[in-house]
Amino acid sequence: MTSHQRHYDVVVIGAGAAGLTAAVMLARTKLQVLVVALRDRFNSAAEGVRNLPYAEGIAPSDLYGTMERTAIGYGVRFVWDEARTASATDDLVTVATRENGEFTADRLLLATGPVTDLPAWLPEGTWGKRVFECPFCHTYENDGDHFACVGAGRETLGMALMSVQYAATMTAVIRDEEAAAGPLADRLRARGGTVLVDEVATASTLAGGEIEMVTKGGVTLTAGAILLTGVKQPAVRFAETLGLELNERGGARTLVSGRTSHPRVWSAGSANAPSFFLWTGAASSGQNAAQSICEDIAFGPLQSSYWQELGRTASS
Ligand SMILES: Cc1cc2nc3c(=O)[nH]c(=O)nc-3n(C[C@H](O)[C@H](O)[C@H](O)COP(=O)(O)OP(=O)(O)OC[C@H]3O[C@@H](n4cnc5c(N)ncnc54)[C@H](O)[C@@H]3O)c2cc1C
Structure with a gap:
C-alpha cells in the first residue's frame, strides 16, 4: 500500500469529466486536492468522444489520460480505489476507501457519474459501440x-x-x-x-x-x-448516507453551483442523472462546483448558503 497524506482541502470522488475538471481548477487555486476514483467512466466503452470540437473523436482513454497528467502536474494526488463511504460533520468530511483507508478533508465534491443500468438482453460488447x-x-x-x-x-x-x-x-x-x-x-x-x-x-x-x-x-x-432510455440512474449511494436533500430523480439536489444541502458537500456531473447530459456539460458543472468551493473558502460566512439561495429553511 502506498503511503498517502491523510488530510486535504478537498476530496473529489470520481475522475471523469466533472471530477478531473474540478480537480485541475481547485489545484490551480493552490488547494490540496485528492481524487479518489475508479478508472471506469460512463463513456469508457465508446470508441471516441464526440461534440468536443477541440478534440473531436478522441478516445476516452487518451482524453482521461491527458486530464490526469494535467491534474498531476498541478499537484493533484490520486488514489485509484473505490470510495466505500462518505460522511460529513459541520467541520470535516471523511471518505473511506476499500483498500487505502480513510481520508479527511475540509470539503467534499461528489463527481461519481451515474449508475448504469443496462438491460439483461444486451449482447456482450455492444454497449458504447452499437x-x-x-x-x-x-x-x-x-x-x-x-x-x-x-x-x-x-x-x-x-x-x-x-x-x-x-x-x-x-x-x-x-x-x-x-x-x-x-x-x-x-x-x-x-x-x-x-x-x-x-x-x-x-x-x-x-x-x-x-x-x-x-x-x-x-x-x-x-x-x-x-x-x-432508462439506463442512466442517479448515483444515490453517497447522497443518501450523507443525508443530502434529493431531487425529483432521486439524485442529490444541487444549485447550479453544485452546492448540496450539506454545507461541506458539493456534487457535479451526471451523478444526479439529468437526461442528455453531455461531456462538456459534466465538465462545466465540475468547474461551477470548483468555483463555488473557492468562493466558500474565500468568503466564509459572507457566502450565502444552499438554503438562503433557495429561499427556504432546512425544514420547509
Ligand atoms: C456509451 C456512452 C457514450 C457517450 N459518448 C459521449 C460523447 O461522444 N460525447 C459527449 O459529449 N458525451 C458522451 N457521453 C456522455 C458523457 O460520457 C457523460 O456526460 C460524462 O462522461 C459524465 O461525466 P461525469 O464526470 O459526470 O461521470 P463519469 O465520467 O462517469 O465519471 C465518474 C467517475 O466516478 C468514479 N466513481 C463512481 N463511483 C465511485 C466510487 N464509489 N468510488 C470511486 N470512484 C467512483 C468513476 O469510476 C469515474 O471515475 C456518452 C455516454 C455513454 C454512456
Missing part, C-alpha cells in the same frame, strides 16, 4: 443505419424523434400503451417511424455487427444502432 443512450453522441456516426429506440414510453419516443433524421428506419419499442396512442407517437409515425408496444426478450449480434432483437410478442427486429 448501443447508446443519447441522441447527440454517436447517432451521426451511425447515419443511414436502421435504428431502434427501446425503453418505457414518452422518453423513448422523444429519443426516437430526436434521432429519426439519421435513420433508414426508426422503430420505437415501448412498454407504455398510453404513450403509443399519444401525440409524440403520432409525430414519430408522421416522420416515418414505427411504434411497437412490446418488450425486447432476447438479442444477438449478427455477422455484420447489427443486433437482432426478438420481442416478447414474437417480433424480430434488426438494428444497426440502438438507443436506450
Whole structure:
C-alpha cells in the first residue's frame, strides 16, 4: 500500500469529466486536492468522444489520460480505489476507501457519474459501440443505419424523434400503451417511424455487427444502432448516507453551483442523472462546483448558503 497524506482541502470522488475538471481548477487555486476514483467512466466503452470540437473523436482513454497528467502536474494526488463511504460533520468530511483507508478533508465534491443500468438482453460488447443512450453522441456516426429506440414510453419516443433524421428506419419499442396512442407517437409515425408496444426478450449480434432483437410478442427486429432510455440512474449511494436533500430523480439536489444541502458537500456531473447530459456539460458543472468551493473558502460566512439561495429553511 502506498503511503498517502491523510488530510486535504478537498476530496473529489470520481475522475471523469466533472471530477478531473474540478480537480485541475481547485489545484490551480493552490488547494490540496485528492481524487479518489475508479478508472471506469460512463463513456469508457465508446470508441471516441464526440461534440468536443477541440478534440473531436478522441478516445476516452487518451482524453482521461491527458486530464490526469494535467491534474498531476498541478499537484493533484490520486488514489485509484473505490470510495466505500462518505460522511460529513459541520467541520470535516471523511471518505473511506476499500483498500487505502480513510481520508479527511475540509470539503467534499461528489463527481461519481451515474449508475448504469443496462438491460439483461444486451449482447456482450455492444454497449458504447452499437448501443447508446443519447441522441447527440454517436447517432451521426451511425447515419443511414436502421435504428431502434427501446425503453418505457414518452422518453423513448422523444429519443426516437430526436434521432429519426439519421435513420433508414426508426422503430420505437415501448412498454407504455398510453404513450403509443399519444401525440409524440403520432409525430414519430408522421416522420416515418414505427411504434411497437412490446418488450425486447432476447438479442444477438449478427455477422455484420447489427443486433437482432426478438420481442416478447414474437417480433424480430434488426438494428444497426440502438438507443436506450432508462439506463442512466442517479448515483444515490453517497447522497443518501450523507443525508443530502434529493431531487425529483432521486439524485442529490444541487444549485447550479453544485452546492448540496450539506454545507461541506458539493456534487457535479451526471451523478444526479439529468437526461442528455453531455461531456462538456459534466465538465462545466465540475468547474461551477470548483468555483463555488473557492468562493466558500474565500468568503466564509459572507457566502450565502444552499438554503438562503433557495429561499427556504432546512425544514420547509
Ligand atoms: C456509451 C456512452 C457514450 C457517450 N459518448 C459521449 C460523447 O461522444 N460525447 C459527449 O459529449 N458525451 C458522451 N457521453 C456522455 C458523457 O460520457 C457523460 O456526460 C460524462 O462522461 C459524465 O461525466 P461525469 O464526470 O459526470 O461521470 P463519469 O465520467 O462517469 O465519471 C465518474 C467517475 O466516478 C468514479 N466513481 C463512481 N463511483 C465511485 C466510487 N464509489 N468510488 C470511486 N470512484 C467512483 C468513476 O469510476 C469515474 O471515475 C456518452 C455516454 C455513454 C454512456
